Amino acid sequence: LQPETLHNVMWLMSDRGIPRSYRTIEGFGIHTYKLVNEEGKSTFVRFHWKPAYGKKSLIWDESQALTGRDPDFHRKDLWQSIEAGDYPEFELGLQLIPEEDADKFDFDILDATKLIPEALVPVEIVGKMVLDRNPDNFFAETEQVAFCPANIVPGIDFSDDPLLQGRIFSYSDTQRHRLGGANFTEIPINRPVCPFHNNQRDGFHRMQIDTAPANYDPNSIGDNWPRETPPEEGGFSTAPQPVSGVKERLRSPSFAEYYAQPRLFWMSQTPVEQRHIIDAFSFEVGKVTRPYIRERVVDLLTRIDPNLAAGVAKNLGIELTEEQLNRELPKPVCGLEKDPALSLYANPDGNLKGMRVSLLAADGVSLKSVEEICSALHKEGVHPQILAPHMGSVNTEEGKDLLVDGTLSGNPSVVFDAVIVPEGEQSIQTLLMNGDAKYHLRQAYRHLKAIGLPGDASEMLEATDLPQDMDDAGLLTPKDTKALMKPFITAMKQHRVWAREPKALDFGA
Known part of the structure; x- marks a missing residue:
């Protein structure tokens, strides 16, 4: 009954609604703010965050499986990436519209249900945010964070975006209820890092001891301190704007398309x-x-x-x-x-940094094959992980121990971006009889991921009933590991083997 929500719902029903990772989400504000220069001239602005790791998504069946197999998948992925030094990076971009150009669009730029197409107003990159540390205490540093669109700094101002105007006051009210009182701004994670003084006093959970004798401005008993910093000395001011017309309680006709x-x-x-x-x-x-x-x-x-x-x-x-x-x-x-x-996929970015590839192994795996695979993946910033029937280590065909990162039963393919079965006859014979290994490969196929089966590992095709499709650019069975890695990495850079999808839909994992 509210068709203006259709735009939002279209985004939700698209692949953007099931992101591959917090690191690969593209975010932008739906509200229009203003940038104000030293002369007081205003320019409308919308803020964007562009992920340095590119835009990637899960697919529907995969996201359903993750809900049960690893419900903390996204949070764990972010944590592991930061711990591994793959710091998530997001470039800050601005879409700038001079005030005098606001009426040149056939939609109202203050309508929060509309975006400003980048083909019309390109995003200008002005900075970067890097997440380089995990919280020491998740509750104190994350759960208690109180974001609010009313928190702005000199140089940024509000527009007449009606939804933004409502949120300016309602978000603070939400935080008072959620965090137990008016003084949530004094919780360490929300407290300003620069020196500040104000006339706020008392109330629930007051964390600052104020010694000033007065809590009003102007005052004489405290030498008129604290007081607001005037705009000419760097304090905040609202940009002037002319106002005319009739004030009415109705939805703007300019929002009606x-x-x-x-x-x-x-x-x-x-x-x-x-x-x-x-x-x-x-x-x-x-x-x-x-x-x-x-x-x-x-x-x-x-x-x-x-x-x-x-x-x-x-x-x-x-x-x-x-x-x-x-x-x-x-x-x-x-x-x-x-x-x-x-679109997420109209222009593939080919960024592989921080992605994970499972290597299925057992006793008798070829250490040479594993090392060739790991070397090629590390050059792309990809993390290989050895999965075996048991934890500890497996003995390679060269007689050395290879540490295992996880078990086949405890690490389904849905938490990886691709899978390889390294060479090694004894290892492959064991995996041919292992149900978890076969299920891992079948799920990876169904979820359109690159699969590498070099040398004798190609026997896994028949054991798992995978289609022996020569046209599948992501189902690779070369003569050896050396011949595998270049086409395998090329397939990974496409994010998914989309051409496989019609066949995969009919393939039961």
Whole structure:
């Protein structure tokens, strides 16, 4: 009943809704702020965080499996990356719109349900955030953090974005309730790191002892201290702006177009991503018990794109009418039909840093093969992990001990980005009889991951019933390990073997 939410829901139903890692999430503010220069001139701004590790996602079945097998997957991934020195990095970018250009768009830039396409206003990178330390105490340093959009510094100011205006005061109220009182800003993780003075006094959980005799401004008994720093001395000030018109309690008519931006998002996706959006809508709406609500959702989708609506309708057993199939579609956003920046995979970044590859091994594994694999992966910033039927170590065919990182039973393929079975005849014969090893490979295949089976390891194909598909660029069975690594790394850089997906959907793990 609120079609303005469609844009948000489209993002949620896309692959962006199931990110591969906190390190590979692209984030941006939905609110428009202002940057104010020394002369008091304002420029509208939207803030972006661009992940240095690239944009990557899970796939639906994989995310479902992770929920049960490793529910702390994302938090653990972030922790392990920081501990390993693969510090997550995010570049800070700005989209800048001069105040005089605000009306040049065919949508209201103060509408929080709309984004500003990067094809129209490029993101300018101005800085970087690096997460280089894990919390010493998770509760004290993370759970008690109190973010609030009202917290700004001189040079940044609020716009008339109505949702932002509501959040400016409501977030502080939320933190008072969540953290036990008005003095949550004095909790160590929320306390300013620079010296500060104010007239706040008393209340629940006061953590600062104030000795000033007065708590008001101006005062004489405290030599008029503390007092607010005037703008001319570096204190905060609000940028001046002319105001005219009639004050009314209503939603701005400029917010009334709901379908153009969801369509822009849909048209910007690759065919693979579009298929995933149809599947996600079908999965979620299929759980709705009231038929008329299912029909209402599909009707809204007909206003975005007939192919999207038809795909979901077919899966839900809904027959579209001629009127629904022939609706007039929304006009392109400022003439823009699509924007590759809205897609995760339109322009693969090929960044492998911090990714993990499982190496399935048992006694008799070839140490030479393992070392060749690890050397090639380390050069790409990828972490190989040895999985075996047991913890401790395995004895290699060269007679040396190889430390094991985890067991096959305790480390499913869903927590890795790709898998290799190193050479070694005895090791392979053991793995051919190991159900966990075979399940690991079958799941990796189903989840479109690169699989390397050099030399005799190719026997795992028949043991696991994996299709012997010569056209599958991610199912590699070269004559030896040396011939494996270059095409294997190339396949990993595509993030997934998308061409395999139609076959993998019919392949039971």
